[in-house]
Amino acid sequence: MAVDRLLPTTEAEDLLALTRELADKELAPRVEQHERAETYPEGLFATLGAAGLLGLPYPEEHGGGAQPYEVYLQVLEELAARWAAVAVAVSVHGLSCFPLATYGTAEQQQRWLPRMLAGELVGGYSLSEPQAGSDASALACKAERVAEGYRITGTKAWITHGGRAGFYALFARTAPGSGGVSCFLAPGRAKGLSFGRPEEKMGLHAVPTTTAHWDGAVLDADRLIGAEGQGLAIAFSALDSGRLGIAAVATGIAQAALDTATAYANERTAFGRKIIDHQGLGFLLADMAAAVGSARATYLDAARRRDAGREYGRAASVAKLVATDAAMKVTTDAVQVLGGYGYTRDFPVERYMREAKITQIFEGTNQIQRLVIARSLAR
Structure with missing residues (x-):
């Protein structure tokens, strides 16, 4: 049933109505098929992006919806009520845009953020590692400064949209100690980047969760977000x-x-x-x-x-x-x-x-x- 919501503006009410309509049309009829067959919903995130649902809490100047979190979260709830895997991926995408949108330079934001918020590039969040889940200070994946930028070596784990994403918010170690982790906006494809087989999960079958193996892939220096050591x-x-x-x-x-x-x-x-x-x-x-x-x-x-x-x-x-x-x-x-x-x-x-x-x-x-x-x- 439709939830009786108290929304701050008429615009927000219209947005929730659009979300329900789209979710009932595009998500609800497909969820059982894809979840049982464990198949990826090709084209669905492009549809959500075209509807403006992948950049809702971010500024209009970069193509976002400039919506308060109060409204954005209710959009996520409506999506999740039809298809949890898709809603989780939308939430993770928003999480992955956060470092660039909040800590990136104006030049970095102008270069990448519009395509991210439009859903042309769907994001993955790459923080956890096989031996570092809750304890993020134990990260071992290394980012070594080289002439071309940063050479990334190590393994990341539990990446929603792993292998499918167009970019990753990647956290890697540039120096020893808890203050030695840095954040990078990594491309979805790079020489020296490969992905493991999708995890065989209890649920959320339609969107893959994988490990990522960085075998000396080099990122340009301008893919560092914020300062070195600011990653955590x-x-x-x-x-x-x-x-x-x-x-x-x-x-x-x-x-x-x-x-x-x-x-x-x-x-x-x-x-x-x-x-x-x-x-x-x-x-x-x-x-x-x-x-x-x-x-x-x-x-x-x-x-x-x-x-x-x-x-x-x-x-x-x-x-x-x-x-x-x-x-x-x-x-x-x-x-x-x-x-x-x-x-x-x-x-x-x-x-x-x-x-x-x-x-x-x-x-x-x-x-x-x-x-x-x-x-x-x-x-």
């Missing part, structure tokens, strides 16, 4: 925004699960009554609705803090924690509402449950979010 500050700043994206995606998954479970409970009868009229199921659905509403309110609070220019790092971690834990609970309960049918592929709730799990893991596990929140409280 850039990465963590970007992740605050990225966590809000995942919170919105998780809320969309949970909303879809709630809608499916509610529709089923209104149709299925037992002991002469619709099962929603039995208190045990009715109260369960009420708790699911409360969890979805709470998740949405939490991410919108963090987004409004961001839009107002206030500190929002802790609020982003809270939103990511609350929304993704809620999604896991709501999707699990949706399977329960459908009973045996919920455990089959005849209904999408088993997919929602599988998709919800990863939201508790990427962009910083929920254990890391608790650590971030605790440290903030200690300060």
Whole structure:
């Protein structure tokens, strides 16, 4: 069902209506086919880019939509309610644009940002490594300064859109120590860059997640974003925004699960009554609705803090924690509402449950979010 949203402007209402229309036309009819066959939705991201949905929170001067995060995140939620893998890829694309849009020079932004925000170049975020997931300071991939620029050597892991992206926000070590990581805008294709076989994942099957192997590939010097050694500050700043994206995606998954479970409970009868009229199921659905509403309110609070220019790092971690834990609970309960049918592929709730799990893991596990929140409280 359509969510009754409080939007700041008529323009935002029109944007959400456009998003729903496009998602119902382009995403909903294709999701089951591609998720089951694990095939990439060719041309879909170009369609989203042409509709202006891939650059919404960025400035109009570079082709963005200049939308507040409060609105952008609700667009992500609507996409996720139809197709979580696509919504995650859109969120990661926005995350990958952040370093250039925030720390790049005017010349760098003019050169690359318009094509990125238009969706001509879809991005991947390349921070994690096989031995460095939550502990980003343990990065080992090296960026050695050479006459031509920077020679990149090492392996990156868990890259959404790996092998498909047109560019990567790449983080590599230019010097020893935690202050020795730098950020680069790497091209999607380069001599000396190769990708591993896509991971065999529990969910999000339609968009690949891969490793990347940098075997001495050379990047031009002007692909350095910010200053040498500024990489972790850039990465963590970007992740605050990225966590809000995942919170919105998780809320969309949970909303879809709630809608499916509610529709089923209104149709299925037992002991002469619709099962929603039995208190045990009715109260369960009420708790699911409360969890979805709470998740949405939490991410919108963090987004409004961001839009107002206030500190929002802790609020982003809270939103990511609350929304993704809620999604896991709501999707699990949706399977329960459908009973045996919920455990089959005849209904999408088993997919929602599988998709919800990863939201508790990427962009910083929920254990890391608790650590971030605790440290903030200690300060």
